[in-house]
Amino acid sequence: MTxxxxxxxxxxxxxxxxxxxxxxxxxxxxxxxxxxxxxxLSPWTWFARRRGGSRGQRLREALEELGPIFIKFGQALSTxxxxxxxxxxxxxxxxxxxxxxxxxxxxxxxxxxxxxQPVGSLFASFETEALxxxxxxxxxxxxxxxxxxxxxxxxxxxxxxxxxxxxDVLHQLARLAHRYWQPATRLRPSEVVTEYEKTILDxxxxxxxxxxAAQLRRNFEGSDLLHVPEVYWDLxxxxxMVMERxxxxxxx
Numbered sequence: 384m385t386x387x388x389x390x391x392x393x394x395x396x397x398x399x400x401x402x403x404x405x406x407x408x409x410x411x412x413x414x415x416x417x418x419x420x421x422x423x424l425s426p427w428t429w430f431a432r433r434r435g436g437s438r439g440q441r442l443r444e445a446l447e448e449l450g451p452i453f454i455k456f457g458q459a460l461s462t463x464x465x466x467x468x469x470x471x472x473x474x475x476x477x478x479x480x481x482x483x484x485x486x487x488x489x490x491x492x493x494x495x496x497x498x499x500q501p502v503g504s505l506f507a508s509f510e511t512e513a514l515x516x517x518x519x520x521x522x523x524x525x526x527x528x529x530x531x532x533x534x535x536x537x538x539x540x541x542x543x544x545x546x547x548x549x550x551d552v553l554h555q556l557a558r559l560a561h562r563y564w565q566p567a568t569r570l571r572p573s574e575v576v577t578e579y580e581k582t583i584l585d586x587x588x589x590x591x592x593x594x595x596a597a598q599l600r601r602n603f604e605g606s607d608l609l610h611v612p613e614v615y616w617d618l619x620x621x622x623x624m625v626m627e628r629x630x631x632x633x634x635x
Contacts, residue, residue: 389555392548396449403445405438439474446478451542452549454478454518455583484521487511490537497620505618509535519586524628532628533615536589543587550580589624596626
């Protein structure tokens, strides 16, 4: 990704933060210091119509607007209630299960493209409305021809391109942090971004996730304590994963 493209994305992020009334937090970190002239000249800095709502709600909505990298960042933050004010932690927790889904018909098309058959031939029934949606993928309930209930996980469209772009931006922000933010020497943001990059790129390959789930199932085979859903390998591809549906309650 070119420096110009990174700069454009940084300004897009700044525009979203201004729109949600969060730009003061960015200015406080000095990470945008190299772009301060463009900030001052940007019309949205002065004339943007700021949205209402609590600070937690505005932060959540800004992260949703900025895309999967930022949603996952918010999800990770939401688990650290020891570090966050309660109102912000409560709002970020909504990112765990309330990410807007992409259209079900688009999910059907992606499944058919990945598996090379119509959804009607692959499943006895398929629910077009998403059962749940997350930042990287969403799941749909379905039934196999023999009546077994399954869930179908489908990668969001364009994810790899979006993730790659924003990882480049995160690397640039880490470099800016090293230069302009004193705590960076201790917190090592470049190393954090590199480790995060490895994790999130793995999440983009559902065959890898299927292999991990299958191994976990083998590890607990015969256990009375833990049931790991079965993976249906003949219906798994890099962008699609099908596994046994089980019902329960969130661990939280």
